[in-house]
Amino acid sequence: MCIIETERLLLRKIQQNDYNEMKSILQDEDLMLLGWGKTYSDKEVKIWIDKITQQYEDFGYSYYIAIEKASNSVIGIMGILPITIKEVKYIEVAYILKKEYWNKGYATEGMKACVDYIFNVLNADKYIAQVIPENINSIKVAEKLGMKVIDDYMREHNGKDVFHLIYALTKEEYFKHKKESCF
Template sequence: MFKHFSVIETSRLILRQVTPADAKDMFAYLSDKDVVKHMGLEPAQTEEEVLDEIRWYKSIHEEGTGIRWGITLKDSGRVIGSCGFLNMKSKHYRAEVGYELNKDYWGKGIAKEALEAVVKYGFKHFQLERIEALIEPDNVPSIKLVEKLGFTREGLLRHYEFTCGKFDDLYMFSILKGETS
């Protein structure tokens, strides 16, 4: 679907490919139970586990099934989260979007700024028609975020995933290309 890894720039952020050099910054949030509790991941215990995550980002890009940008602040260049697509189905013009952010940056509009840029990028450059977000019902901040961006809640997927030793219900949200400004 795509060979090139584009950089996305917003007013405060640079969204870019992460590298092993970013593992220490990423460990700061991927080891935080509050950050990963809705991601279906256990908190990272070592930087090696973060390097596995970075390798996964690289593999989905190479396979054309996804792309994950590191979220960096323009003034520091440190990776403070990530945002991107997975389960991309070019045949059906759809993908899932996911994101996480270092807790130190919650409540500052950074996740909104990054997600909005990634959604626009997906519609424009990947010719997506539909972008989905699967969110645990008790992840209220994430639900508010996608609703603020115009996503529609379509329904509850009961016991949709098995992660961290339990079955998770997930709300399905989506936004269609024609619903964005």
């Protein structure tokens, strides 16, 4: 069932029986209002899980539930997502971590593993991350991965347009950065 494994994390597909865990994340105002501009109702959580499981069928990837190996605790969601921005199709990495797991290196560790999966398993040439400028922690993760801003755009969040930066990295740049930084 595990799709991606790191030293400290297991990433596996989200299932219907993960409803309570997803609800605890998607209804947490501190987590969701910053990045997504909204929290999810009980019904929307179920619809979101259905959407994610459909993406597994359609693309072979989506968000995964992130589990800390040492405690077997769910720490958030991480994954690889199909996205279209300005009529261009991309593969995106994204994550949401529960607050008690912030600033422990889990986001960087999980995103590195997702990027390796993108380049080694999906054989993609490039990936992106989209971040609002206020999300300093996610910007730091993108920069640790060697990503650079390539564009920006306004994305609709809960009825409001929100400015997003688009970070990107090519396969060639990633492996060069990985070699130089020894991560």
